């Protein structure tokens with residue numbers, strides 16, 4: 001390859017790489033803030049500047065853990081400040097969750113496709129861990145005030161390994177990090193038996209039992 005062609009190819013590849021990095025995260029804001037004028041419509045225009053007040057930037061929603069409906073996982077509940085529950089986060093590339101774990105409670109394995117996460121222990125003793133794309137496990141026991149980083153997109157969990165209840169804060173670099181729980185994703189909808197058998201080395205009886213457990217997890 002001629003040097004010129006090589007340089008052009010290199011430039012193209014590196015700009016494609018930079019482009020893909022930018023694409024994979026929340027975009028940069030175009031103004032100081034953009035409080036959505038209609039919180040029910042995603043991508044709704046910003047409220048007029050004159051109508052924005054200090055109250056728009058304030059939320060008390062993490063004072064309590066609001067999700068108490070989780071019958072599959074009763075030792076776990078959480079509340080989250082994401083763009084839909086706290087609209088001032090719009091365009092900020094930030095969100096936060098407060099997670100309650102009873103003794104032995106688990107924030108079951110899940111991923112956030114769009115966000116890295118910083119885990120902070122408010123109270124109790126937990127283990128946080130993730131599995132990277134080499135299938136290597138990185139995990140650490142944490143006490144109050146400790147931090148643990150979860151890279152973007154990897155499978156991770158938090159488990160209460162103490163005797164008391166634990167409270168964990170999670171800060172994520174996306175206004176809407178979203179999450180996917182593999183057991184829900186793979187056994188909630190009915191994927192072909194062949195696919196599940198091959199993926200997990202399970203027989204149909206076991207797959208049917210898992211479908212029964214997870215049948216109500218999708219809307």
Ligand SMILES: *[C@@H]1O[C@H](CO)[C@@H](O)[C@H](O)[C@H]1NC(C)=O
Nearest residue numbers: 064065068074075076077100
């Ligand atoms: C939810 O979290 C609170 C702690 O804020 C805890 O006291 C309560 O028992 C939890 N509820 C359920 C159903 O897990």
Ligand SMILES: *[C@@H]1O[C@H](CO)[C@@H](O)[C@H](O)[C@H]1NC(C)=O
Nearest residue numbers: 201202203204205206207209
């Ligand atoms: C299916 O797998 C389970 C768990 O390994 C086993 O106990 C059961 O006997 C198997 N059933 C059939 C029909 O092979």
